[in-house]
Each structure stands twice: as structure tokens, then as C-alpha cells.
Amino acid sequence: MAARDGARQDTMIISNLGELMCPATRRNFLRTLLAGGTAILLPSVLTGCGDDNGVEPRQTTGLSFDLRTDGGIFRIVDLLELLEAFYYTEVVRSSNFSVFFSPEEQELFIDLRDAEIMHREFVREVLGAMKVPDVTMGSINTDRLSVLLSSRDNIIKTARNFEHTGVSGLNGASKFLSDRRNLQVTRNFATVEGRHAAALLDIPLARGGIVGNTDFAGDLVVDANGLDVKVEANDARGIFFRVASIGLLKAGTLAEPPVTNPPNPDKGAPTPSFPPPIF
Amino acid sequence: MTNEPQTILGGIDPEIMGRLATRREAIRHGMSLSTAAAAGLAMGSIPVALAALSREAFAQTPNEILDVLRFAFILENLENEFYKAVLGTSDVAAQNTAFAPVRGQIPASARETFLLIQKHEQQHVNFLRAAIQSSGGTAVTITANDFDFTGGNGGTNPGPFVRATTELEFLLLATQAFEDTGVRAYKGQIPLLLNNSGNAAADMVLESACRIETVEARHASKIRRIRRQRNPGIVALRHSGYVLGGGLTAAGAGNISNPPPEVIAALTAIYSGEENTVQVVFDGTAERSIDAANLPNTDVIGNADRKRAAAQIAFDAPLSKDAVINIIKGFIKDDAARGLP
Numbered sequence: 001m002a003a004r005d006g007a008r009q010d011t012m013i014i015s016n017l018g019e020l021m022c023p024a025t026r027r028n029f030l031r032t033l034l035a036g037g038t039a040i041l042l043p044s045v046l047t048g049c050g051d052d053n054g055v056e057p058r059q060t061t062g063l064s065f066d067l068r069t070d071g072g073i074f075r076i077v078d079l080l081e082l083l084e085a086f087y088y089t090e091v092v093r094s095s096n097f098s099v100f101f102s103p104e105e106q107e108l109f110i111d112l113r114d115a116e117i118m119h120r121e122f123v124r125e126v127l128g129a130m131k132v133p134d135v136t137m138g139s140i141n142t143d144r145l146s147v148l149l150s151s152r153d154n155i156i157k158t159a160r161n162f163e164h165t166g167v168s169g170l171n172g173a174s175k176f177l178s179d180r181r182n183l184q185v186t187r188n189f190a191t192v193e194g195r196h197a198a199a200l201l202d203i204p205l206a207r208g209g210i211v212g213n214t215d216f217a218g219d220l221v222v223d224a225n226g227l228d229v230k231v232e233a234n235d236a237r238g239i240f241f242r243v244a245s246i247g248l249l250k251a252g253t254l255a256e257p258p259v260t261n262p263p264n265p266d267k268g269a270p271t272p273s274f275p276p277p278i279f
Numbered sequence: 280m281t282n283e284p285q286t287i288l289g290g291i292d293p294e295i296m297g298r299l300a301t302r303r304e305a306i307r308h309g310m311s312l313s314t315a316a317a318a319g320l321a322m323g324s325i326p327v328a329l330a331a332l333s334r335e336a337f338a339q340t341p342n343e344i345l346d347v348l349r350f351a352f353i354l355e356n357l358e359n360e361f362y363k364a365v366l367g368t369s370d371v372a373a374q375n376t377a378f379a380p381v382r383g384q385i386p387a388s389a390r391e392t393f394l395l396i397q398k399h400e401q402q403h404v405n406f407l408r409a410a411i412q413s414s415g416g417t418a419v420t421i422t423a424n425d426f427d428f429t430g431g432n433g434g435t436n437p438g439p440f441v442r443a444t445t446e447l448e449f450l451l452l453a454t455q456a457f458e459d460t461g462v463r464a465y466k467g468q469i470p471l472l473l474n475n476s477g478n479a480a481a482d483m484v485l486e487s488a489c490r491i492e493t494v495e496a497r498h499a500s501k502i503r504r505i506r507r508q509r510n511p512g513i514v515a516l517r518h519s520g521y522v523l524g525g526g527l528t529a530a531g532a533g534n535i536s537n538p539p540p541e542v543i544a545a546l547t548a549i550y551s552g553e554e555n556t557v558q559v560v561f562d563g564t565a566e567r568s569i570d571a572a573n574l575p576n577t578d579v580i581g582n583a584d585r586k587r588a589a590a591q592i593a594f595d596a597p598l599s600k601d602a603v604i605n606i607i608k609g610f611i612k613d614d615a616a617r618g619l620p
Contacts (some may be wrong), residue, residue, distance in 0.1 A: 118593035165491035194496030195520035226402030277355035
């Protein structure tokens with residue numbers, strides 16, 4: 001870090017944008033500006049983040065979500081899609097992929113990877129400057145990732161957990177969106193996640209094993225009114241609970257609590273949830 | 280069925296009401312909810328919330344919401360009565376008889392799947408009827424007699440889908456077509472339910488429609504998987520349950536010999552527009568159209584063709600009400616007085 005430390009920080013030199021992701025630098029940066037000082041951005045500032053020197057990319061910390069706008073709600077989708085696309089990419093390229101899965105199941109996971117990459121890039125394109133930091137750079141708990149890739153059973157369960165987080169979260173968030181076009185887009189990918197969720201419940205945990213003919217939409221995931229799973233972001237068993245259960249993020253990546261502002265009451269109020277199980 | 284608006288509470292199973300009261304007591308006393316109990320609360324509370332959907336409660340456009348509910352009600356009845364006829368559980372003997380030849384060909388595994396799907400469709404019918412009545416509307420009485428599952432509009436001659444009553448592969452294709460149409464129909468209607476009025480009951484209608492929609496997507500996914508397992512060479516049917524591409528190819532109908540032109544036309548219409556890769560959003564200031572086939576950071580997917588295919592499977596597409604009615608009207612005997620197309 002190139003910030004000059006001192007009692008009065010009137011000049012601060014920043015050589016790398018990644019430094020601004022570090023809370024201490026950011027604090028100093030803001031203090032410097034507020035004190036009427038000067039911040040110097042070296043030309044190298046636009047050349048990339050702190051992983052240039054082979055150093056581990058810096059961890060994101062304290063990531064939080066303000067749900068008062070459609071963009072704020074899309075940021076949660078962004079976080080989920082980042083994690084899903086990252087995880088499925090790792091699954092497909094892992095050395096055991098063809099050992100754990102039949103050719104038919106490999107097709108399923110490749111489709112899954114491709115769709116989630118599309119969702120990720122689409123949501124990040126929509127959000128532009130509002131997108132969340134790429135938590136797959138520097139904020140992945142690699143020990144946990146190894147576990148989640150270590151067996152067929154773990155991969156299928158993790159995928160089921162991700163897809164059911166997507167379905168239940170998008171179903172619960174629908175009422176808080178303010179624009180019909182944005183609602184339309186979320187529904188366009190919500191049913192794709194629903195198709196995934198059903199397909200993943202329709203393959204057996206043990207290779208070559210059997211699976212129930214009704215598991216794809218059984219009573220664990222469809223209630224007595226014929227309605228699919230649904231959670232609120234902040235439910236005890238809601239989106240962030242599920243993200244924490246999967247455990248791919250390093251401790252401290254998300255703020256506690258992650259939601260700084262709930263949706264405005266004039267958009268709607270939380271409804272009773274029907275959370276999916278943790279598979 | 281009565282024509283008088285009736286409160287939904289009148290039709291609720293007393294056991295659910297009892298359980299709801301117990302849950303209320305539990306919450307009041309600060310007890311923590313088990314998952315099962317929370318699910319019970321969710322079940323009971325939806326009708327209760329809907330009961331607040333009285334005509335007086337609406338400040339904005341109740342007719343728009345009611346129209347959506349009535350339309351969905353017709354669709355769900357169509358699906359429900361179709362599965363009952365296939366399974367031989369229709370109240371109308373002639374419908375059961377019509378499907379007897381194919382019924383004997385349905386594997387036990389697929390029959391279990393059909394039974395679950397039919398259960399869901401019946402639940403959707405019941406739920407929508409309650410929602411319409413709670414909204415101050417009238418849910419018309421619809422029976423199996425209102426439908427012609429051959430697509431012949433109730434005429435003397437059977438319609439183009441008559442082979443679904445005698446050929447298993449044709450039946451499975453028709454089932455997939457119904458489910459995918461259902462997904463697309465909800466997708467076209469759900470945005471109309473969006474309201475930012477703070478009306479909790481209206482929100483519940485929107486959210487419930489979304490939750491029905493993903494259940495229909497599960498059904499469609501499962502039927503596609505069943506068809507692919509029976510026809511491994513039809514790669515348009517994905518093991519992931521996705522719709523790949525659009526138009527006739529997305530139906531994956533290559534295993535059907537000499538399909539009637541009307542069936543080809545229907546399948547083309549059902550999947551028309553699924554190939555779309557351009558998505559429209561509103562960023563708070565302006566509308567933006569984004570082509571998912573041209574997004575960055577997607578090279579791991581493969582070449583441009585694979586990226587385009589991925590951009591197609593990643594987004595299901597809506598159908599307008601008119602488009603859906605054009606697809607399904609051959610299966611419904613016209614009755615304008617009851618709003619049947």
C-alpha cells in the first residue's frame with residue numbers, strides 16, 4: 001500500500017484501485033479528501049487489482065445489501081450467480097467430473113454451468129457500477145470448496161442447495177421489485193432455476209442409484225397449495241442463511257447483518273415463507 | 280357453484296384453521312417454529328391473507344388482477360382435467376375411455392409422476408378459485424366436459440392431437456407442450472400482477488403466481504427428462520430440463536412419425552420466441568436491451584454458437600395472453616358466456 005501515513009494526511013498516493021477495496025486505505029482516502037487533501041492516482045491505477053504480483057487477491061469484507069431499489073435486489077442475485085457460476089465451473093473442470101457423473105449427468109452440469117455464467121454476466125451488465133465485488137477472487141473458502149467438490153454426493157447436494165436458494169429467493173423477492181420489466185427478467189431466469197432444481201432432485205445421490213419418481217417436486221419443495229419454495233432475504237432460513245450454510249465465502253466477506261435496508265414498506269411486506277431444506 | 284362472492288375463510292378446512300390458531304398462539308408466546316410448523320403457518324396464512332383481498336381493499340385496478348386469475352384458472356383446469364383423463368380419474372367417463380389405449384402403455388414410473396403433477400394442478404385450481412372469490416370475482420364452474428383433448432374444439436371429428444390417446448410418445452410430447460405453455464403463460468401474466476401499493480393480499484397473489492410458475496417449470500423439466508431418457512438422440516431435450524432454442528426444434532418432436540401439420544403449427548407457436556437472447560431491463564432511468572449472446576467473460580462456454588445456445592437456455596420466455604389462447608383454444612369448447620375461449 002502506498003498511502004502515506006501521518007498525523008495530517010494531506011497527500012495520499014494510490015497506485016492500484018484494489019487498494020481502495022481495503023477498508024483502511026479507503027478510510028484514509030476519504031479522510032484525506034474530507035480534510036481538503038489530495039489523492040494522487042498513479043497511472044497504474046487502471047491496470048488491475050492487487051493480484052498482479054502473484055499475491056492472493058484481496059478478500060472482500062463487509063459486503064452489504066440495500067434492498068430499497070430494484071438494483072439493490074439484483075445485487076443479491078449477482079452474489080448468488082457469482083457463486084453458482086464459479087462453483088459449477090469448478091465442478092465441470094474438476095478431475096473427478098467424469099468419474100463421479102454419467103455422460104447424461106455431465107450434460108446436465110455443463111448446461112447448468114453455462115446458464116449460470118450467462119445469468120452472472122447478464123446481471124453484472126445490468127448493474128454496471130452497482131455490481132458486487134467479484135467474491136470469487138480472494139473471498140472463497142478454499143478448504144470448504146475442496147470439500148464441496150470431493151464427492152458426487154457433495155456436489156449434487158451443493159447444487160440442489162444453490163438452485164433452491166435461487167428459486168426460493170427469486171419467488172420471495174418478486175413482490176419488492178418496482179418495475180415490470182425487471183420483474184419479467186427475474187421470472188425469465190427463475191423458471192430456468194426451477195428446471196435445474198427439479199433436474200437435480202431427479203438424479204440419485206449414489207451413482208447408478210435410484211431416485212423417486214416424484215422427488216423432482218415432492219412435498220419438501222412444494223406445499224399443500226401446490227406452491228413452490230419461497231424465502232425472504234433475511235429470514236432465519238432465508239437467502240443469507242443458505243449462503244452461509246453452503247459456506248463458500250470466507251468469514252467476514254458479508255456484513256453482519258448483510259441487509260442494511262429492507263425493501264421500502266410501500267413496495268410490500270414480507271410474507272410467510274416456505275423454505276427449502278438444506279440438502 | 281354459487282355466483283355469490285364468498286369469503287375464502289368459509290371454504291377452509293377447519294383443521295387448517297385450527298393449526299393456524301395454534302401457530303398464532305405459539306408465536307404470541309414467543310415459541311420458535313420448527314421447519315414443519317413454519318411450513319404449516321405458510322400454508323394456512325395464504326388463504327387468510329387472501330381473505331383481505333376484498334373489493335374494498337383495492338385502490339387500483341382489481342379487474343386487471345382478476346383477469347389474470349381467471350385466465351390462469353382456465354389454464355389450470357385444462358391441465359388438471361387433461362391429467363385426470365390420462366390417469367382415468369376424470370368425472371366424465373368418456374374422457375377416461377378416450378385415453379384407455381394409451382393408459383395401458385404408461386410405465387409405472389411415469390404414472391407416479393403424472394399423479395403428482397395432477398395433484399399440483401388440482402391444488403392450483405383450488406387455490407385460484409379461492410383467490411378469485413376472495414377478490415370479489417366469480418370462478419366459473421369448469422368440468423371435463425368443457426375440454427376436447429384432441430384439440431378438435433369439441434367438433435364431430437377428433438382434432439390433430441388425437442394420437443395422444445393411443446401413442447405414449449405422442450402423449451408425452453403433448454404433456455411437455457402443456458407444461459411449457461403453462462410456464463410461458465404465467466411468465467406473460469406475472470408482470471401484470473406487480474403492484475407497489477403496499478396491499479399485502481395483492482402481493483400474496485403475485486408471489487403465489489410466481490410460486491405456481493416455478494412448479495410448472497419443475498413439471499416441464501421432469502417431462503423433458505423422461506422424454507430424453509426414452510429418446511437419447513433428441514438433444515433438444517436436455518437432461519437439465521431446459522428449453523434449447525425456439526420454434527419447432529425446441530419441442531424435440533423428432534421421434535413422432537408424420538406429425539399432422541396442425542401439430543407442427545401448434546408446437547411451433549408454443550416455442551416461438553424461446554430462442555430470444557435479448558432481455559430488457561429498466562435501470563431506474565432508462566430502458567436497456569441487453570443481448571445475452573454478446574456478454575463478456577463467457578469463453579469457458581465455448582464458441583459463438585455455444586454461447587448463443589447458452590444465452591437461449593438461460594432465459595425462459597413469456598407468451599402473451601392472446602398467443603396462449605391461440606394455442607389452447609382448440610382444446611376448449613367455446614363458451615363466451617363463461618369466458619371460455
